[in-house]
Structures are given as C-alpha cells and as structure tokens.
Amino acid sequence: MLKKSGPASRPSLDGFGEGDSNLSPNRKRWMDANQDQDSRRLLEEDNRYFLHQSLSTPCLAAVRRLEGIWIEDTVGRRYMDFHGNNVHHIGYGHPRLVKALKEQIDELPFSPRRFTNDTAVDLARKLCEITPGDLSKVLFVTGGSDAIDMSIKLARAATGRHKTISFWDSFHGAGFGGLSLGGEALFRNNMGPLLPGSEHIAPFACYQCPYGHKDIDGQPDIDACHLACANMVRYVLEKEGDVAAVVAEPVRAVPYVPPMGFWKEVRAACDAYGALLIFDEIPNGLGKTGRMFTSEHFDVVPDILVLGKALGGGMLPIAAMITKPELDILADQALGHYTHEKNPLTARAALTTIEIIEDEDLVENAARIGGHALERLEDMKDRFPLIGNVTGLGLCIGVELVTDRDEKTPAIEAADRVLHRCLEDGLSFKTTMGNVLTLTPPLIVTETQMDDALGILEAAIAAER
Numbered sequence: 001m002l003k004k005s006g007p008a009s010r011p012s013l014d015g016f017g018e019g020d021s022n023l024s025p026n027r028k029r030w031m032d033a034n035q036d037q038d039s040r041r042l043l044e045e046d047n048r049y050f051l052h053q054s055l056s057t058p059c060l061a062a063v064r065r066l067e068g069i070w071i072e073d074t075v076g077r078r079y080m081d082f083h084g085n086n087v088h089h090i091g092y093g094h095p096r097l098v099k100a101l102k103e104q105i106d107e108l109p110f111s112p113r114r115f116t117n118d119t120a121v122d123l124a125r126k127l128c129e130i131t132p133g134d135l136s137k138v139l140f141v142t143g144g145s146d147a148i149d150m151s152i153k154l155a156r157a158a159t160g161r162h163k164t165i166s167f168w169d170s171f172h173g174a175g176f177g178g179l180s181l182g183g184e185a186l187f188r189n190n191m192g193p194l195l196p197g198s199e200h201i202a203p204f205a206c207y208q209c210p211y212g213h214k215d216i217d218g219q220p221d222i223d224a225c226h227l228a229c230a231n232m233v234r235y236v237l238e239k240e241g242d243v244a245a246v247v248a249e250p251v252r253a254v255p256y257v258p259p260m261g262f263w264k265e266v267r268a269a270c271d272a273y274g275a276l277l278i279f280d281e282i283p284n285g286l287g288k289t290g291r292m293f294t295s296e297h298f299d300v301v302p303d304i305l306v307l308g309k310a311l312g313g314g315m316l317p318i319a320a321m322i323t324k325p326e327l328d329i330l331a332d333q334a335l336g337h338y339t340h341e342k343n344p345l346t347a348r349a350a351l352t353t354i355e356i357i358e359d360e361d362l363v364e365n366a367a368r369i370g371g372h373a374l375e376r377l378e379d380m381k382d383r384f385p386l387i388g389n390v391t392g393l394g395l396c397i398g399v400e401l402v403t404d405r406d407e408k409t410p411a412i413e414a415a416d417r418v419l420h421r422c423l424e425d426g427l428s429f430k431t432t433m434g435n436v437l438t439l440t441p442p443l444i445v446t447e448t449q450m451d452d453a454l455g456i457l458e459a460a461i462a463a464e465r
C-alpha cells in the first residue's frame with residue numbers, strides 16, 4: 001500500500017465544530033451533571049433569547065466572577081482560563097486597570113467628531129513607539145473584524161488593486177472582509193458571494209503539511225520541502241500579478257508555527273510583486289508568543305499590523321491598525337470613520353494594559369512559562385501515543401491528538417472527552433480543528449499554575465488509555 005505523505009484526511013466533524021462543539025454529547029452530559037437550578041434557568045433563558053450559533057449559543061455554563069487567571073461560574077466551580085478569547089493577557093479584573101478606567105470615566109468618557117483628546121493621542125504615540133520598524137500611523141476601532149476591514153481598504157487604495165491572498169483554515173473576523181479572507185467553512189457557508197479577488201492558498205502546517213512533505217517529529221524538513229508553502233505564496237503572487245495584499249497571522253491560531261525563513265521569503269515575494277504584507281496579530285500581539293509582537297520572532301516588519309482583543313485589557317473593546325507612514329494616503333476619504341475611533345475610555349484601557357504588560361515584565365513571563373510548558377508537554381508526548389504533536393511559541397500552545405501516529409488521524413472524540421474531563425477538574429481551554437488542544441493562558445500565569453494545569457491535562461489524557 002502506498003504510504004500517505006500528505007496531511008491526514010479529517011474524519012467527519014459531525015456534532016463537533018471546527019472549535020469545540022456546543023452540541024457534543026460530552027457537553028450535554030457535563031451540563032446535566034454540573035448545573036444547579038439557578039444556572040439551568042439562566043442557561044435556558046440565554047438559549048431562548050439569543051440566536052443560536054456555533055461556538056456561542058447554547059452556552060456551557062454561566063459566569064459569576066472573573067479574577068486573574070480564574071473563571072468562577074454561578075454554581076461556584078472555578079476554572080483556570082487557558083482560553084480567555086485571548087483578551088486576558090493581564091489577567092481578569094486587573095486592579096490598576098479598574099482604577100484607571102474609573103478615573104477616565106469621571107474625567108472624559110467620550111470624544112465627539114472634530115475633537116481629539118490626550119488619552120487617544122497618548123495611545124497612538126505609545127503604539128508607534130513599541131511596534132517594530134517604521135510602523136508609525138494608527139487608526140482605532142472597536143473590534144478586530146473592523147480593523148481587518150480597514151486594512152483591506154487601505155491596501156486596495158494604496159495599490160490600486162483589489163485581490164488578496166490568505167490561508168485556508170484561517171480566521172480574520174466575522175465581517176464580510178474578514179469572512180472573505182478567512183478559510184473556515186463554519187463562517188463562510190451559506191453566505192453567497194464574498195469579496196471578489198479573495199484568493200486562498202494552503203497554509204504552512206509542518207506536522208500536517210498540505211503540500212505533502214514529511215515532518216521530522218513535528219519540525220519541517222527544509223532540505224526536502226524547500227519551503228513549498230512560501231514558494232506557493234510567491235507563485236500565486238506572480239501568476240495573479242496584481243495582488244493588493246497577503247494577509248495572515250504570523251503564527252497560525254491552530255496554533256501552527258511557520259518554518260524558519262517562511263516570513264522572510266514571503267516578505268521578499270510581496271516586495272517583488274508590489275503586494276502589501278498585513279499581519280493579523282489580533283489574538284497573539286502584545287506578548288502572547290513571548291515577544292511583544294509575533295512578527296519579531298521572524299525579523300520581518302509588515303506594512304500593516306492589526307491588533308485587538310487583549311488591547312482592551314479584557315474589559316473594553318478596542319482594536320488598532322498600525323501602518324507604515326507612506327500609507328498615509330487617504331486624507332480625502334473616510335477610511336475608518338468609526339463612532340468610537342478616538343474614545344478616551346477604550347484608549348485608556350489599551351494604554352494602561354500596555355503599561356501593565358511592560359511594568360510587570362509579562363512578555364518575559366510568557367516566554368519563560370511557555371518554554372517550561374512546552375518542555376513538559378514534550379515529555380508527555382513521549383509517554384502518551386495519543387499526543388501526535390506539541391507545538392507553540394510562548395503561551396500560544398497546541399497539543400494535537402491523533403488516533404495513530406503514522407496516519408496522524410485527528411482524535412476528535414478523544415479531544416472532546418479530554419476537554420470535558422479538564423473542565424470537570426477546573427481547566428478551561430479551546431479545541432481547534434476538533435483535535436488540537438489549544439492552550440492560551442494569560443501572560444500573568446505562574447509556573448505553579450501552569451504545572452497544576454498540565455497536571456489536570458495529563459490526568460485527562462491518561463484516562464484515554
């Protein structure tokens with residue numbers, strides 16, 4: 001029989017979404033066992049009034065309190081939050097941020113059209129100072145999806161072209177811009193025509209290489225693959241000839257880390273064919289990967305950098321687009337004239353969050369604790385055949401479960417059982433693509449907390465034997 005060299009074919013995700021499913025039988029069993037009368041009533045009300053949608057409603061439990069790395073539900077169960085929608089870099093309810101926001105509400109809660117304010121300008125200056133290279137012009141908006149839309153609009157205007165290249169399986173937001181760039185059926189199905197010219201290519205994914213190359217224990221074999229994934233970006237840029245921008249997360253949210261040299265090659269290809277490079281650092285920017293910006297690991301500066309999520313400190317919604325100065329070209333047009341573009345309250349949330357990350361050395365902590373976690377997980381991989389691959393950077397960590405290591409068949413049902421066992425024992429995280437346990441704790445996590453969490457995970461994986 002021919003040995004398969006491409007990525008594992010994925011079993012049906014029936015009942016299991018591309019993330020963890022809100023309809024899985026394990027979840028139903030967990031809910032039946034873990035809700036009291038009051039929380040059941042609240043969940044039923046939620047179920048009644050919210051439109052149902054995958055990954056959101058129905059919900060698993062109701063939250064009463066958030067603090068540091070902890071979620072407490074209305075039944076009184078506590079969970080270490082190793083997901084946090086990637087908003088909780090500084091931990092939930094950071095007292096310094098609470099104080100700063102209270103003061104800002106008293107001082108100046110909004111900034112109407114035609115007026116600027118200290119806080120928004122301070123944030124703009126701060127972002128220009130800390131972002132890599134010559135990124136030095138900003139626009140703010142309330143959410144990542146809108147920030148991505150602005151970046152596409154700017155790339156179109158700057159290049160006079162409309163096409164984009166992005167990756168299958170990516171997510172860049174739920175608006176039509178992000179949806180068109182994204183490559184997940186869960187978001188794209190039933191939507192009719194999306195933005196014309198949104199080209200997709202297979203992404204880097206060394207453990208499950210879509211180009212059919214073999215990995216060496218999860219690492220790329222560059223001598224054999226010659227960066228086929230980066231070459232494909234160049235190939236499509238050349239064939240299309242008129243692409244406005246390549247848009248991607250520098251480390252994919254799965255998470256998959258690119259092979260070394262990938263982004264340098266893509267940067268060079270973008271320059272050769274006149275396309276902009278847009279980095280979506282909405283979940284991972286501000287230190288998650290152990291550098292303030294993920295792009296710094298790869299020594300590549302994008303033309304446009306997009307931030308969101310943790311920028312609001314886990315309290316307020318704010319996202320930002322930071323660009324090279326030469327992209328300041330649309331003075332006569334409204335590119336991102338959003339109601340809250342210079343809101344001092346959301347700007348205060350962002351500014352104080354960045355100050356906390358800096359003052360508490362949280363980026364260094366993410367690198368150190370993340371490195372420790374990866375070592376422990378590699379050791380677990382040696383002992384549990386269910387773990388096919390461990391990957392990540394800093395506190396963006398993936399544990400890929402497979403039913404057999406040769407074929408790398410995704411162990412989707414096992415991943416769902418492991419998740420629910422972990423929830424039972426007080427650890428919450430997300431699964432990606434059904435079988436990748438995705439651990440993204442806040443940057444404040446301590447080594448002891450990480451060890452506790454990995455102990456829970458290990459017990460849940462051991463129970464699969």
Ligand SMILES: Cc1ncc(COP(=O)(O)O)c(C=O)c1O
Pocket residue numbers: 142143144145146148171172173174178249253280282283308309319
């Ligand atoms: C990589 C990426 N881009 C964009 C977005 C969209 O951000 P928002 O939900 O704030 O619109 C997300 C959100 O999950 C994301 O993970």
